[in-house]
Amino acid sequence: MASAAEQLASNLNFSTFAKAEDLKKRLWFTLGALLVYRLGTYIPLPGLNPDAFAQAFQGQSGGILGLFNMFSGGAVERMAIFALGIMPYISASIIVQLMTSVVPALEQLKKEGEQGRKVINQYTRYGTVLLGAMQAYGIAVGLESGSGLVNDPGWFFRISTVISLLGGTMFLMWLGEQITSRGIGNGISLIIFAGIVAALPSALAGTLELGRTGALSTPLILAIIVMVVGVIALIVFVERAQRRLLIQYPKRQVGNRMFQGDTSHLPLKLNTSGVIPAIFASSLLLLPATLAGFANTATMPGWGTAIVGALAHGQPLYMILYGAMIAFFAFFYTAIVFNPKDTADNLKKHGGFVPGIRPGERTAEYIDYVLTRITVIGAIYLVFVCILPEILISQTGVPFYLGGTSLLIVVSVTLDTVAQIQGHLIAQQYEGLIKKSKLRGGKRGR
Helix, strand or coil: CHHHHHHHHHCCCHHHHHHCHHHHHHHHHHHHHHHHHHHHCCCECCCECHHHHHHHHHCCCCCHHHHHHHHCCCHHHHCECCCCCCHHHHHHHHHHHHHHCCCHHHHHHHCCCHHHHHHHHHHHHHHHHHHHHHHHHHHHHHHHHCCCCECCCCHHHHHHHHHHHHHHHHHHHHHHHHHHHHCCCCHHHHHHHHHHHHHHHHHHHHHHHHHHHCCCCHHHHHHHHHHHHHHHHHHHHHHCCEEEEEEECCCEEECCEEECCCEEEEEEECCCCCCHHHHHHHHHHHHHHHHHHHCCCCCCCHHHHHHHHHCCCCCHHHHHHHHHHHHHHHHHHHHHHCCHHHHHHHHHHCCCECCCCCCCHHHHHHHHHHHHHHHHHHHHHHHHHHHHHHHHHHHHCCCHHHCHHHHHHHHHHHHHHHHHHHHHHHHHHHHHHHHHHHHHHHHHHC
């Protein structure tokens, strides 16, 4: 079966794409939806002084606001209606996933199939509304506290800001779901991807401008380009890497016929947690610097100033904590999203077993054993990919968009989208082969 799929994939060409009308409609829909998203990042909040906010943002761009600005495609820098982006939905999704492993009722819903997933998705939407409203209100109050940022402070500005920001987040959530169902690829991931990619040309131009002014030497710029290419190649290699466990199924008898036992593979990704550990670690470590930026430095105690200084970009403590938190979240999130016991139970239910391992509890222990060891490699890979660009960012002033987290998101989403496009093309070619075989069978029958 796998060889047939590989043969079909090798036969894909431009003519196959030209005949795939459904795929072309999905691609055009996806591009149109992403264009709508990009237009929304330029619509400012009502009642805000854009020039004053742009000046205030420059002093905070190195903190968590810079990270959120990267994920929102520059909407935070312009304080647009999409400034919250899709982050409240992602945070709510992660919280609900964590709760499904803690709350028995949610865990039971997760096992109920499609109906249970719909209920969990509804809980995620409720969580998105709650988190989005809280964050939007906090932004409104923070903007009012700034000097000259708001033209007419008061409850009307707060309410309008909450409605605008929350409405923007809910629209993006709906838009992402539409891309997933009617377009190509994962809609939520593509929205983040579009925001990062849209800023890559300006980030590259800024890096070249640093070279023109003499802030960066030509050999260093070439080294940065080589590093980016090398990191992308490493991400592609590791994200596609799998540890395949051999699964065998016993012989079975149907009527008077005996069927030979089948074999398959249980694929375990080297990096099961994806980009989540890097996002979590970045957000938590940049939070103290952001809070310190809003606080009055004159009244800050000495220990607070020392902590903020030690957690600045490029400092040894920052790098150590960043790497340790990435490794921790890699193991933690993998344990949340992959349950070896459920996998072993499903294999036992369908008669599958790992050769040499007793079905049931022993199989779960073996899967957990293998998963733990490949997660070690995945965690080391994540730490390396995120720490190496972070050192260059702190030492050379290269923009956020050339960091490990952004490259990881861009490459991962690209691989997933290309895989889905290839899947549609293979399905299109497969349907064409079936139609040809039916036509030939009908002619022979005549």
